[in-house]
Amino acid sequence: MVLIMLQLKDLPTPDVLAKFAIRYPDADVTAVSSVLQLLRVATDLSIALDACLSKHGLLQGRWWVLILLMREDDKTSQPSILADKAGVTRATMTGLLDGLEQSGLIARVFAKEDRRTVLINLTDAGVKKLDSVMPDYYRRIRRCMQGLDEEQRQQLQKILALINLGIPALT
Amino acid sequence: MVLIMLQLKDLPTPDVLAKFAIRYPDADVTAVSSVLQLLRVATDLSIALDACLSKHGLLQGRWWVLILLMREDDKTSQPSILADKAGVTRATMTGLLDGLEQSGLIARVFAKEDRRTVLINLTDAGVKKLDSVMPDYYRRIRRCMQGLDEEQRQQLQKILALINLGIPALT
DNA sequence: TTGACTTAGTTAGCTAGCTAACTATAATGG
DNA sequence: CCATTATAGTTAGCTAGCTAACTAAGTCAA
Incomplete structure (x- = not known):
């Protein structure tokens, strides 16, 4: 299995999201922040599990x-x-x-x-x-x-x- | 952001998990299945978003x-x-x-x-x-x-x- | 003021995915 | 019963990450 995405170290703060939502009215703020957080946590989990496996070669x-x-x-x-x-x-x-x-x-x-x-x-x-x-x-x-x-x-x-x-x- | 993991097309069925749980008593079945599903959904999301972006080059x-x-x-x-x-x-x-x-x-x-x-x-x-x-x-x-x-x-x-x-x- | 250290960015070479093209074998139908 | 098509697996070459080593520029202290 291989999921590809950036590490998203810097998730948008609420005010950044709000600024983008003004420029792009289609934005659903809670939907976007949920999706980004989901991707972020999954990425970190995946990296941590990789580290565990690599200890075992x-x-x-x-x-x-x-x-x-x-x-x-x-x-x-x-x-x-x-x-x-x-x-x-x-x-x-x-x-x-x-x-x-x-x-x-x-x-x-x-x-x-x-x-x-x-x-x-x-x-x-x-x-x-x-x-x-x-x-x-x-x-x-x-x-x-x-x-x-x-x-x-x-x-x-x-x-x-x-x-x-x-x-x-x-x- | 780049998250790396297999696509996990074939998540373990409950009976497979149970079989593994017998061989490996440390397994926490609901924890494992939650983590795998999280990784799976995040992977699919990431791939779908990639496809969207690639339409825009x-x-x-x-x-x-x-x-x-x-x-x-x-x-x-x-x-x-x-x-x-x-x-x-x-x-x-x-x-x-x-x-x-x-x-x-x-x-x-x-x-x-x-x-x-x-x-x-x-x-x-x-x-x-x-x-x-x-x-x-x-x-x-x-x-x-x-x-x-x-x-x-x-x-x-x-x-x-x-x-x-x-x-x-x-x- | 010069030698050692730090910082910004790039280059080179590695990895594990991918697609496309290939070989070998099996199945099918006119 | 042979030509076409389908299937199993591999090879070759691409991508976008990574680490390590490098150049160039700035900092600091003896």
């Missing part, structure tokens, strides 16, 4: 591939399926798998029935790597979210679902 | 620089200040300004009092460009957020502020 893209493989009962999948699930192109997946194969965390096996397809297998080393990363990762998420009670988490998910509904209106 | 980084300049009363700033406000390195800002200068949207002027500093000025063409982009951008944000009433927007901002407080605990 992983990058977000590669780590996500390991998780997708771990979800499979036989710890096996295919590049095209992994690309769809991770939301990257097949070309990008080729690169991610190259890195993981070099580190010995996955193995490429050619399929017998269809010689076009490659089976991607999570190796024992890959399982071991995830087993060392995930507890740390989950502990950090827990600590980060401990200020929110169960009701607030549900509110957040509901609100995010509403925003998600509105995203098609953007394009 | 802009990229997010460059557009953000124009906005920062528009906020200044004299429509002028410096590369280092812009870099800090945008949350990018000075090297990155050099590249962004190169592109904007080539398009004629900003101009570099050497300062007289300190010959190290370069003054960045938003040109008339830059103002015109923003005046054509911002109304469209604001209209889209409005439409995207129209499903949320004022109370929900406040709830969102409050919850995001709480998460933001927890982010230092991640590192």
Whole structure:
């Protein structure tokens, strides 16, 4: 997964927003500030999680591939399926798998029935790597979210679902 | 601003999360799913906004620089200040300004009092460009957020502020 | 006043995404 | 049953971030 946006260190103050709202009357001030804050917090979260992964020698893209493989009962999948699930192109997946194969965390096996397809297998080393990363990762998420009670988490998910509904209106 | 993360097309279903929670008892299921959904929605939002900007021939980084300049009363700033406000390195800002200068949207002027500093000025063409982009951008944000009433927007901002407080605990 | 340090900006080279073009294999239909 | 089309994966080259190293200019203190 890869979200691209500026870090927005300098969110507009209410008076800056008001000034822009005068010049551009279409501006919905609370909508804009909500969206910007959402992007800002998500960016900071993503950067912090990246830092956690890099301590374990992983990058977000590669780590996500390991998780997708771990979800499979036989710890096996295919590049095209992994690309769809991770939301990257097949070309990008080729690169991610190259890195993981070099580190010995996955193995490429050619399929017998269809010689076009490659089976991607999570190796024992890959399982071991995830087993060392995930507890740390989950502990950090827990600590980060401990200020929110169960009701607030549900509110957040509901609100995010509403925003998600509105995203098609953007394009 | 640039947020980096996978697209997470395939968020874990509750039963996948539960399976992982058994293997990794530190997992806080509602915390993890909230964080992942937050990253997912923010990613989709960011991609949709990028698409909007690219229709106007802009990229997010460059557009953000124009906005920062528009906020200044004299429509002028410096590369280092812009870099800090945008949350990018000075090297990155050099590249962004190169592109904007080539398009004629900003101009570099050497300062007289300190010959190290370069003054960045938003040109008339830059103002015109923003005046054509911002109304469209604001209209889209409005439409995207129209499903949320004022109370929900406040709830969102409050919850995001709480998460933001927890982010230092991640590192 | 000159040598060491600081600051502003740029350049060079790295990364991990992307698209487009390619090879190899399989499926299909006239 | 062979020509066309579709599918799986890879390669090549682009982009916009990054870090590290650099130049040029200003500051400060012995």
